[in-house]
Every structure is written in structure tokens, then in C-alpha cells.
Amino acid sequence: MIVAEATKTATGTSPIDQLHALVAVDMEAVDGLIHERMGSAVALIPDLARHLVDSGGKRLRPLLTLAAARLCGYRGVEHVKLGAAIEFIHTATLLHDDVVDASALRRGKSTANMVWGNKPSILVGDFLFSRAFQLMVDAGSMRVLDILASASAVIAEGEVMQLKSANNLATTKADYLQVVSAKTAALFAASAEAGATIAGASAELIDAMRDYGQNLGIAFQLIDDALDYSGRQAQMGKSVGDDFREAKVTLPVIVAYERADDEARRFWRRAIEVGPQHEADLKRAIFYVEETGAIRDTHARASHYVDEACRALAPLPDNELREALISTAEFCVGRGY
């Protein structure tokens, strides 16, 4: 996630930085454990894993786990293992996603599949996924294992669903939201839920944390999909237009296509469904998603989910951790735009 200068606070730190600061000791332990447990006698594994693990990701998902556990009054240390496990699941899905999408750039760096090839990326993804389950076993909670095994299955389902919507302008908003709920929001939800669960929180609080994570995850992906048409590559650290070039039908495209005149429809059909794409097509796509209000609408929808996320936190104790979770959600929708 990119810190948009405009939304930084007077102290120069973003709400995410503030949330990090509130669980700094725990997060340091998560980082230590990540580096320890990605180790292997097969040197290629830590080499490749480090490429992604140390590439400046914000560790947003483990952050949710740590914050949820502490907010629910947890005094133990098992949440650290869960945080590391969740970052491994996330890293494994990124490795596989980049192979599936043949992506060249992530967080401003060449992707692992570009540096080492597809084979090690697939297999190291499998390794990290296995390590994640070993960490969960160490944490010792069967309920948390259930939450995260289920979330992993839902993520994979979402990724397969997404394949169907590529090159397909018949994709509906409902289809799209189903994909986003599965491929992105499920892990946000499970991260928060796992933290509350390991803390032994009540069913009400566990549900509240899951709802927060689920809504935040949807908002996060909506903003990500809007950013793909924003033209701010340097700030984002990923390639603007990736989704467009891969002919993914995200909300900005669905809305823009819905509101398109005949000429614009012909453009979208050629660019997304029929091909080929030309050099100037991305600029034209950006023009259309702006002109039709598709980007504005995507942001409005993200704001709605952020509101839902914040509302979900009502039953949680009113303290600085809860405040930071609320600010983080509000910050996510404003990032880079």
C-alpha cells in the first residue's frame, strides 16, 4: 500500500504507521519469525521468498491479526505465529498470481517469476503455504486452523472465478464483487477473525472483527482496481494498466462499459474481448473510466465498504487500537488518489 502524501497526518505518519506503532513489539516478532521460518537448506527458497517478503509490503494482514488479538484483550504470544502464517499465505498467493498473470512488476521490483522463472515461483509458493500451516499448528488452535484453511480454499475459488471474467464484458457487478470478496476480502476477514479467536473473544466480537476485515478487504481491492487506471505508476510501485493489458474486467471497466456510447463499446470490445490492443489504448481506457464517472463510482463504493468496516467495530472496546483500525480503513480509501 502506498502512502499518499496528501493524507499523511501532521506528524508525517500515516494511520497504518500509527497502527504499526501500537503493535510494534509484536510486529517485530512477526518479522523475525517470517525470516526464520522461510529458511530452508535449499537456498533458492529463502532467496526467492526474501525477494517478496522484504520488498516493502505493509504487512497489512498480520497487522490486522495482531491488532484484533490485542483489541480483544489477548495477553499471549501465539498471535505472532498466526501473523507470520498469514503473511506466508499472502506471499504464496502473490507468487502464484504473478505466474498466472505473467506479471513483470510488483511493488516497483521485477517479480520473482521474471527473476527466477515460473517453476521456482510455483514451488516456493507451495512451500510457504505449507510453512503457514506448520506455524498454525504451532499456534495450537484448531478453530484458527479451520478459519484459515477455509479462507485459503475461498481465495483459490475466487482466483479461478476471476479467470472466467477475463476477456468477458458480460461480467456483472455481482460477479465482480463475488470475486473480490473471495480473492481479497476472505484473507482480510480471516486475519482479523483469527486474531480475535486466538484471544478467546466472544462470538460477537469475533464476528465484528471478521466483518471489519471483510469490508476493509473489499474496499481495498476496489481502490486497487481504480488505481490501475490512475496513471501514477511511480507512486504505486506496480504497473498501471496491468489489469487492462490482461483484459481483466474490474468495476471501473464494468461501469464504463455500461455507460459507453456505441463507439466506446466498440473500443472496449476490441480491447478487452477481441484484441489486439494498441499502444494508445490504455490512455483511451483511462479517459473513458474517468469521463463516465466509473472511477468516481468505484471510490464511492469503496467508501461505502469502509463505512461498513468502521461500523462493524462498534462492539469493540473504544481505545486507541480501535481508533487506529478506523483511521486505517479511512486511509485505505484515500490512498494514492
Added chain:
Amino acid sequence: MIVAEATKTATGTSPIDQLHALVAVDMEAVDGLIHERMGSAVALIPDLARHLVDSGGKRLRPLLTLAAARLCGYRGVEHVKLGAAIEFIHTATLLHDDVVDASALRRGKSTANMVWGNKPSILVGDFLFSRAFQLMVDAGSMRVLDILASASAVIAEGEVMQLKSANNLATTKADYLQVVSAKTAALFAASAEAGATIAGASAELIDAMRDYGQNLGIAFQLIDDALDYSGRQAQMGKSVGDDFREAKVTLPVIVAYERADDEARRFWRRAIEVGPQHEADLKRAIFYVEETGAIRDTHARASHYVDEACRALAPLPDNELREALISTAEFCVGRGY
């Protein structure tokens, strides 16, 4: 696995069939559960999974789990979930292997990556892997989860190790055995160990079952690697020469290269390390592995591991299940040769 006619018993059934018959009710339950739990609202997932799950594999790994559990006196039903979970892990690794190796044929059928492409194969593999952990959670044994999560990590390590030995004639027998122990034997070992563990067997019996599985797994892979140079494609249901074409350095190649004269060494270096391979190269490679005794030695080594596997079973009750496990191990080394 292919039933070699010559080693069938007088009743026309192989030892594997006999082992199947001894746990027939349990195995039917495993099959039912496999088909139930590979289901998803995303139709492509069961379609693709079914392609592999119903392609005539012998379910050897779940068979070990079921037999181990019953041999250790288990009277419950949780081993069925573990059998299904283990078959899912195996299926997931096959899907990813076939993408990594760009394989075209498995068990006499087009591979999933050929039919549906690499993307769904990677993602459905991830889905089945997640489903495996859900099934293990349902089975409710943290010790078994530990065994299978660890085995999964070791398998992935073995697969990454194997990448290094491709195109590399400096691969030693020790390197090779390390890869085989990890990529193949670890799941055989874990399958047998999981069965004994869910049965609540003593540490001695659990260790015995794991040793049986580990040694059987090594023997199994040695025979598989010998078969790749056997020229009996129809019987095997896989493409003979796959390993050779992918320039994998398996034991037959290591031994043949070790014993090669200058001309044969030049051949191996071109065919395995430098390229290109020519049409007639596979025949020549088969000639060399036969002529140098590399195939015979590979079989001898497999027989050694089968002996170890059978010896490991000494502490187990002397009944028809143990007999069937011994016959199965002896049968594996004789298959298709």
C-alpha cells in the same frame, strides 16, 4: 501404478488389489468424500479435479493411511478424512508438477494443463491443497496436521531441489536420493504415519509405519525412474522418455554416466546439459542405461528399500493386513519390468 501381468497372482488380482479389498469399505468412503469435497460452485474446479481424480490412479497413499490405521487397531472413522486429504495433497502436487514440467500426458490421458491451461491447474492445485487442510481440521488431530503440514513443506523443498539437478550431470547419487526422499517418500511416510497416529498407536508402531512408508516411497520412485527408460509406454500410461526429454538427472542417468566411455559421455553432455536433443537420442539413452547395468542397479537399489520397508513392519501385528503391505511393497519393485 500399472499391474504387470507376470506378477499377478493366480486369482488374477495384484497385491494392491488385495490390499484394497481388505479396506474396501473405508476406501469407498474415501472415494465418496473425495468427490464430495472437490465440489465448488465454481464449476471449473470439480471439472478439472475430476479429470485427475478419476483417471485411474491406484490411491496408493490413502490406501497406506487406511491400512496403517486398521493395522494399528483403529475402530473409528476419522482416517477416511485423512485418506481423502492425502489424495488431495497428492493431486495438488501432480497438477503443479505437470505445469512445472510442461507435461502432456499422465496415466495415458492429456494432462490438465494441456486441456485447461496452466492457470487453472495452478489455482485448482491451490484449492485442493486448502481442501486437504480443511479435511484434516475436520479429522481433529493436531498431531496429524503437524505430520502432513511438515510433509507438504518437505515435498515442496524436494521439488525445488529437483530443479537444480535438471541439466546437471554433476548431480550425485546422494543428491538424487535426497530429492526422492523429499518429493516422493515424504508423502508415503506421512500417509502411513498419519494412519497409525489417528489410531492412537504407540510411538514404536508409529515409527514403524513411517519407516515402511518412507522406504516404500523411495523404492517406488526408483522404479518409476527406471520405467522412464523402459520403452513400455502403453503399459505405463505415461510417456516413456519424459525425464530424459526434460533433462532430469535420475539414478539411471547418474549410473550410466559414471560408467560411460568418452563417446557416451559426450552424448550425455549434449543430451542432458548442452542440447539439442535429436529424435534418436532416447533410443540411444535407453541403450546406454541398459548396457551399463544402470537399470539393473536401479532395480537392485529399489529392492533394498523394499526389504527395509518390509523389515520395518516387524513390530506390527502379524495378520493379513501386514501381509498385504509386505506383498504390495514386493509387488511395487516388480511392476512393469
